[in-house]
Amino acid sequence: xxxxxxxxxxxxxxxxxxxxxxxxxxxxxxxxxxxxxxxxxxxxxxxxxxxxxxxxxxxxxxxxxxxxxxxxxxxxxxxxxxxxxxxxxxxxxxxxxxxxxxxxxxxxxxxxxxxxxxxxxxxxxxxxxxxxxxxxxxxxxxxxxxxxxxxxxxxxxxxxxxxxxxxxxxxxxxxxxxxxxxxxxxxxxxxxxxxxxxxxxxxxxxxxxxxxxxxxxxxxxxxxxxx
Amino acid sequence: xxxxxxxxxxxxxxxxxxxxxxxxxxxxxxxxxxxxxxxxxxxxxxxxxxxxxxxxxxxxxxxxxxxxxxxxxxxxxxxxxxxxxxxxxxxxxxxxxxxxxxxxxxxxxxxxxxxxxxxxxxxxxxxxxxxxxxxxxxxxxxxxxxxxxxxxxxxxxxxxxxxxxxxxxxxxxxxxxxxxxxxx
Numbered sequence: 001x002x003x004x005x006x007x008x009x010x011x012x013x014x015x016x017x018x019x020x021x022x023x024x025x026x027x028x029x030x031x032x033x034x035x036x037x038x039x040x041x042x043x044x045x046x047x048x049x050x051x052x053x054x055x056x057x058x059x060x061x062x063x064x065x066x067x068x069x070x071x072x073x074x075x076x077x078x079x080x081x082x083x084x085x086x087x088x089x090x091x092x093x094x095x096x097x098x099x100x101x102x103x104x105x106x107x108x109x110x111x112x113x114x115x116x117x118x119x120x121x122x123x124x125x126x127x128x129x130x131x132x133x134x135x136x137x138x139x140x141x142x143x144x145x146x147x148x149x150x151x152x153x154x155x156x157x158x159x160x161x162x163x164x165x166x167x168x169x170x171x172x173x174x175x176x177x178x179x180x181x182x183x184x185x186x187x188x189x190x191x192x193x194x195x196x197x198x199x200x201x202x203x204x205x206x207x208x209x210x211x212x213x214x215x216x217x218x219x220x221x222x223x224x225x226x227x
Numbered sequence: 228x229x230x231x232x233x234x235x236x237x238x239x240x241x242x243x244x245x246x247x248x249x250x251x252x253x254x255x256x257x258x259x260x261x262x263x264x265x266x267x268x269x270x271x272x273x274x275x276x277x278x279x280x281x282x283x284x285x286x287x288x289x290x291x292x293x294x295x296x297x298x299x300x301x302x303x304x305x306x307x308x309x310x311x312x313x314x315x316x317x318x319x320x321x322x323x324x325x326x327x328x329x330x331x332x333x334x335x336x337x338x339x340x341x342x343x344x345x346x347x348x349x350x351x352x353x354x355x356x357x358x359x360x361x362x363x364x365x366x367x368x369x370x371x372x373x374x375x376x377x378x379x380x381x382x383x384x385x386x387x388x389x390x391x392x393x394x395x396x397x398x399x400x401x402x403x404x405x406x407x408x409x410x411x
């Protein structure tokens with residue numbers, strides 16, 4: 001307190017001794033009650049304040065975290081892409097890699113067709129060859145498994161079908177019946193198609209459409225109300 | 228019970244001792260706060276905050292004598308007042324005009340009562356009043372005032388000189404009126 005001036009001591013001392021202005025009295029007990037209650041409150045108020053701050057931080061941080069997590073993935077992908085496109089920007093000036101062509105390997109597909117069990121399963125013996133004639137083409141059998149499905153009380157045939165093969169290895173279902181002439185029909189393009197009866201539905205399998213233009217191999221199934 | 232014993236009891240957690248200390252200093256502290264903060268309600272709030280700080284920090288206070296405790300509690304109140312004024316942003320930053328070399332006529336002040344001086348001080352603008360209180364009444368130097376109010380020393384001097392001019396004008400008017408009243 002460098003600016004202390006002893007000359008001011010007289011009126012200053014009087015000013016300091018002043019407890020209240022004339023005609024103005026304050027209720028000190030009421031002020032004390034206020035002070036006492038205020039000294040009790042702060043701990044609770046501070047705790048509540050911290051909870052509010054924490055809640056606000058969470059509300060702010062969650063959307064940001066969600067937002068930036070997506071962007072990080074995008075930026076990483078963009079970095080990879082930019083590295084692949086322009087590797088010459090690097091200092092070592094390495095030659096760009098050739099584009100790697102990945103050919104998708106076509107796995108053989110399998111179709112399971114439930115067959116009505118009432119179809120007669122003929123077991124004949126080929127007299128000439130001395131083999132059992134089951135009524136099923138041997139080549140077709142080699143590619144197929146015949147299982148008895150108890151739940152449907154029917155035979156289900158699983159056929160392995162390599163998609164890329166030009167000629168589909170399809171089991172001719174009518175051959176199971178043993179009477180080809182009864183079920184086989186000739187389509188307009190001269191290809192045979194075989195109707196399969198299953199309960200109330202007639203399923204027609206045909207490879208004529210695929211053979212017509214030779215683009216793809218699909219099985220068309222026609223559902224009819226014929227009993 | 229003397230002040231040292233009261234402090235010991237307050238440190239022990241006695242509310243009654245706190246009340247005794249409050250009764251001892253509250254009136255004077257309220258007047259100090261009112262000298263800085265014109266509004267009575269605001270001054271009361273500032274004083275309450277000051278007493279909160281006082282009781283909170285009393286454990287760390289090293290008691291030597293009563294005057295030291297009074298000086299400490301006064302300093303707490305003044306700091307609280309300055310904080311309040313800073314929060315309210317009521318300081319008027321004036322241009323650093325050349326400080327006029329003026330000396331307040333002491334005899335004029337001596338002729339007035341403490342309440343009259345108090346009322347005149349309250350009529351000063353907040354910036355003038357604060358610097359006047361700090362320099363003339365509390366005895367702070369301009370360097371300390373500049374640090375406390377975050378202004379330059381020149382500003383503090385300028386504010387003080389203007390406060391003195393204004394106060395002297397008020398006292399002269401009062402003196403003139405007083406002389407006129409005596410002549411009648």
